[in-house]
Amino acid sequence: APKPYVIDQMISAKAIAARIEELARIIGAEFADTDKLVVVGLLRGSFVFIADLVREIDLPIEVDFIEASSYGDAMESSREVRILKDLRGKIEGRDVLLVEDIVDTGHTLHYVTRILNERKPRRLRTIALLDKPSRREADFAADWIGFSIPDEFVVGYGIDFAQRNRNLPYIGKVRFTDQTSGEDA
Ligand code: PRP
Numbered sequence: 001a002p003k004p005y006v007i008d009q010m011i012s013a014k015a016i017a018a019r020i021e022e023l024a025r026i027i028g029a030e031f032a033d034t035d036k037l038v039v040v041g042l043l044r045g046s047f048v049f050i051a052d053l054v055r056e057i058d059l060p061i062e063v064d065f066i067e068a069s070s071y072g073d074a075m076e077s078s079r080e081v082r083i084l085k086d087l088r089g090k091i092e093g094r095d096v097l098l099v100e101d102i103v104d105t106g107h108t109l110h111y112v113t114r115i116l117n118e119r120k121p122r123r124l125r126t127i128a129l130l131d132k133p134s135r136r137e138a139d140f141a142a143d144w145i146g147f148s149i150p151d152e153f154v155v156g157y158g159i160d161f162a163q164r165n166r167n168l169p170y171i172g173k174v175r176f177t178d179q180t181s182g183e184d185a
């Protein structure tokens with residue numbers, strides 16, 4: 001069984017929505033000349049963020065998904081990223097925005113952007129709602145970030161802890177409440 005924990009709110013649903021409006025304007029300006037933007041969600045964690053983001057972007061768009069996984073149910077990155085489900089569409093010569101929930105070690109986006117760049121998109125840009133720069137291992141920087149956060153165990157708004165809590169409408173941090181550890185006394 002998972003260790004008992006509670007979730008403390010870290011970024012409210014309102015703050016997320018306000019930031020998404022700003023980011024959508026920036027993306028609209030960056031891709032203003034596009035005939036159609038392919039917005040790619042990295043499953044599973046990005047599903048809430050991409051849903052809210054695309055509804056604020058005032059451009060012709062197409063939505064596609066790719067699934068990669070490195071953590072599974074573990075708390076630590078396996079550092080071996082696998083593509084579990086590939087894009088449905090071709091991206092050669094297209095304008096592409098890759099949408100991710102969080103950049104942690106950076107291995108996931110380092111790998112996925114390499115794979116996508118090999119397909120020769122016209123432009124590939126990456127946006128992540130959250131960034132934990134202090135955790136970086138792989139050489140990767142997103143073009144746009146919603147919030148830069150300290151090294152906390154976060155859940156909600158698509159992000160899971162062992163597949164739980166993705167449905168929280170806000171970003172929370174996990175606080176373990178193990179009675180025997182004494183750290184909460
Ligand atoms: C999580 C998260 C990011 C990735 C970030 O995905 O959603 O995709 O890890 O970690 P990294 O920068 O250390 O690679 P996970 O592998 O847990 O799959 P999920 O999105 O299905 O939860």
Ligand code: MN
Nearest residue numbers: 042043044045
């Ligand atoms: Mn993920």
Ligand code: MG
Nearest residue numbers: 045071072160
């Ligand atoms: Mg996960």
